[in-house]
Amino acid sequence: MLPQLGHTAYDDREQSLFLLLYKQLDGAFAQLRTASDLARDIARMGEDRVNLETWMAKSTVHRKKVSTDISASIRLGESPARGAG
Numbered sequence: 390m391l392p393q394l395g396h397t398a399y400d401d402r403e404q405s406l407f408l409l410l411y412k413q414l415d416g417a418f419a420q421l422r423t424a425s426d427l428a429r430d431i432a433r434m435g436e437d438r439v440n441l442e443t444w445m446a447k448s449t450v451h452r453k454k455v456s457t458d459i460s461a462s463i464r465l466g467e468s469p470a471r472g473a474g
Contacts, residue, residue, distance in 0.1 A: 398424045398431065401421075401427065402420075402424040404420050405417045408420060430444060
């Protein structure tokens with residue numbers, strides 16, 4: 390699990406470099422922040438298994454909430470809210 394997240398953080402950092410080269414600064418800095426946040430989370434998860442379990446539980450709850458919000462929107466014929474959660 391953690392190695393896969395590490396690759397994701399690396400890919401985010403790499404993508405931010407390409408965005409910088411294409412002078413898309415807003416996207417580049419947003420991508421870099423995402424990579425930094427993920428790297429911080431990975432470091433904390435590596436320190437203690439409880440941190441990993443807490444992160445996984447939070448992630449699962451968030452996915453269920455977003456899925457429920459989207460399902461409710463579809464039933465009501467609305468467009469799902471962006472950034473639900």
